[in-house]
Amino acid sequence: MKKKTIKKPIKKATKKSLKTPKKLPFKLNYIIFAVSAIFLLVLGGFAMMAGFNPGYDHSINYSAGGNIDYKVYLKENNLFKEPFLKPGMSYVTNLIDYLDVDFTYNLNFDDPVNLEYNYHFVATVTADKTRSGASSTSGNGEFLTRTYNLTDIISGRQDDTRNLSLSKHLKINYDEYNKFLSEFKASTRVAATGNLKVALVFDGTAYSEEIGEPVAIEYEEVYFNIPLAESSVEATITGTSSEPHTHTISRHIEPNLVLSIFLRTIGTMMLIAGVFVTIIAIRDYRDQQSDKRFENTVKHLLNTYDSVIVEVDKQPKLTGINVLTVNDFDELLDVYNSIHMPVSYYRDNVGAHFVVISEHMAWRYSILERDFRKKK
Secondary structure, three states: OOOOOOOOOOOOOOOOOOOOOOOOOOOHHHHHHHHHHHHHHHHHHHHHHHHOOOOEEEEEEEEEEEEEEEEEEEOOOOOOOOOEEOOOOOEEHHHEEEEEEEEEEEEEEEEEEEEEEEEEEEEEEEEEOOOOOOOOOOOOOEEEEEEEEOOOOEEEEEEEEEEEEEEEEEEEOHHHHHHHHHHHHHHHOOOOEEEEEEEEEEEEEEEOOOOOOOEEOOOOOEEEEEEEOOOOOEEOOEEOOOOOEEEEEEEEEOOOHHHHHHHHHHHHHHHHHHHHHHHHHHHHHHHHHHHHHHHHHHHHHHHHOOOOEEEOOOOOOOOOOEEEEOOOHHHHHHHHHHHOOOEEEEEOOOEEEEEEEOOOEEEEEEEEHHHHHOOO
């Protein structure tokens, strides 16, 4: 800028003309700070919630049930032409030779599990002190219980399965068990009625990663009962219903302790970092706004009083002269109008300075950056 001399008094700038605009545009660094703070706070919050997770209940539903199908084979007789009788009929006990029985047992799970199981079949002969014709299972006094293993224990395993189906065909020598009861009654001379029960004995566990440990399967007994009698008695076979029963495996899954501590630590660090970034972002925003107000104020003075202001590269030498500090740029204009010396303008690391210098005296008006940062 060239030095100019203006004889006509200059109109002082009004406060309204020095007013800085209130709304200032955002910069990219504000967006980066904001996104970083939100990311850290949200992620830290999720990590903390996961770290303090009390665990959860996991359940698997399954149905268990079985069925029996049988044929009653008869001794040679003059009453029946057929070699066997079908299920659901009444049978004359002293005509029964043996029974062909088909057992089925089914497990159905909602989710895949690893199954380990074993099973076998047993026959149980009981002799009860009961009235003639009464049920042998009425519990009026048990004289004898004899159990026979019909098969060896059969073990198996199935991984990642939803279904298990077992089937077994057995030939039950009814006449043999009936003779055993007759010998018992003859030797003990007791009045007793007998019963033959043939049953599937099942034991198994189910395991899945969600459950975390093997859980015993609730067993639905599959069996049939038939009375034993040495005389000609009408008998019916009772047994398992074909309707399956529903069960639930439920376990409370505890969270991994090491993982929980790790998540809590990471979550705490991220929350602290998020708060720290938020504070930095707010301070940076305020500093940027303060710097803008400072620059706009200086720019306003330079534009308004361009004709009297001379920009210099460095601070003028003020040694040996008296320097007065004025509190308002209008006062500096009063000095300019009195002595008609140009206003020198320079910048340093603390702010912008305007100086009018005469032969033995100087007047200085300063705009300091720190003054704007004190304002909210």
